[in-house]
Amino acid sequence: MTRMPYYPGCTLKTKAQNYDLSTRAVFRELGIDLVELPRWNCCGAVFSLVTDDLLRQVAPITNLIRVQELQGTDSVDDPRLVVPCAMCFNVLKRANARMKDNPEDLKKINDFLYLESQPYRGEVQIIHTLELLKEISAKRIKEQVKFPLLGLKVSPYYGCNLLRPKDVAIDNPENPTLLEDFTQALGAEVVFNNRRLRCCGSYQTVSEKGLVADLVYDIIMGAARAGADLIITACPLCSFNLDWRQKEAMEAHSDHKLIPVIYYTELMALALGIGNGFGGEHFVDPQPLLQKFLEKEKGGI
Amino acid sequence: MNERFLRIKRIVLGPRNREFSKKVEELSGETVNLCEQCGTCSGSCPMVGEMDITPSFMMRMVQLGEEEVLESKTFWICASCYTCSVRCPRGIDPAKVAEALRQIKLRAALDFLDISKITEEEAKILPQIALVAALRKFTG
């Protein structure tokens, strides 16, 4: 087992526990033990985009100091910080880059955080779970598949924060293939939704539900036209919008087709034979669709 | 010099306009004058249908230092999806300009979101990530 520092973020500890649990389970199966950072704090969810807001970088940077602290003990083998939530990943990575590019900002932050055990040195590397899976390789994942997801038509959805802006992108921002590669390795059929990079409306969901429902309708219908049974995501906010806002989308558009939404790690767990019991709240219940694969698992066929 | 060049008109901003334009440039860190009004941002923006002015028009108003841009709802509707950021051929980031405009409003203590309006039913299902992000973007 290789042990690596792990930042779940607050949504994975609450509404998206199924993402947290399935991520840990999948990586354990692949030989990586994710060690949760002690005393981590919320990173702020959105990277602040103005120049004079150094204070808003404090939250992400304290987390990176926690990584240094963990590196100093002997509880991790690979020092890089693993982050599954697309939005946390975007925030932590950009805050980190800002510190690396601006030694003056780093100094100010460190002066402000003088009560911490150590200053931030600006050297932590941050890696998204999908990038880590890429290192492990689709080939190895394929070898570990126990129950190939034959006949399941899966539509990957990327959203924004993993691909944009360019300096945080985990893949080609206009034509990524990471999720497609893994889906294929699991034996499922990839279907191409030309809306897979389109924003779902993000935080507008709090005050502009109708607007988000329209965007979601467009995205889901793109997947439906491509013949998808299921959509996979890597972000608890995409996941919420794409799933729960189908309620409003359905009310506003009579031709709306309901499609269940799950995390790619849940899909992987299913194929690796460690598939159920992650829980998770849904508007469109994925269980009926996944039942036949789960039964295979139970039967051990 | 050739007559034709002498006839080219220059836009000279008045002091108030210049000040506003500069303020947005400083806050966003973006050189707004580089915008060539190509419209790529507006054509790529997933939220443009709900905006009152397009992102490129917002850029133009900032170039000209027109403070009325602050009355537009465009930068509140922006979802920071960064599609414009990756596509602008001039390498400018309209998402940062939108954030600067939000900040100018928020710093004048004009919150856009009233959290008490969220219904109980919604509060039950909304994930933390949505609430934290919305509060960060829409309140000061």
Ligand code: SF4
């Ligand atoms: S970005 Fe969201 S999920 Fe991540 S820690 Fe912050 S609020 Fe939580």
Ligand code: SF4
């Ligand atoms: S698709 Fe929506 S929730 Fe997902 S990363 Fe983009 S803005 Fe965020």
Ligand code: SF4
């Ligand atoms: S894409 Fe860039 S150059 Fe073109 S209108 Fe938008 S901001 Fe201006």
Ligand code: SF4
């Ligand atoms: S960042 Fe804002 S303005 Fe730019 S494309 Fe996205 S929603 Fe539109």
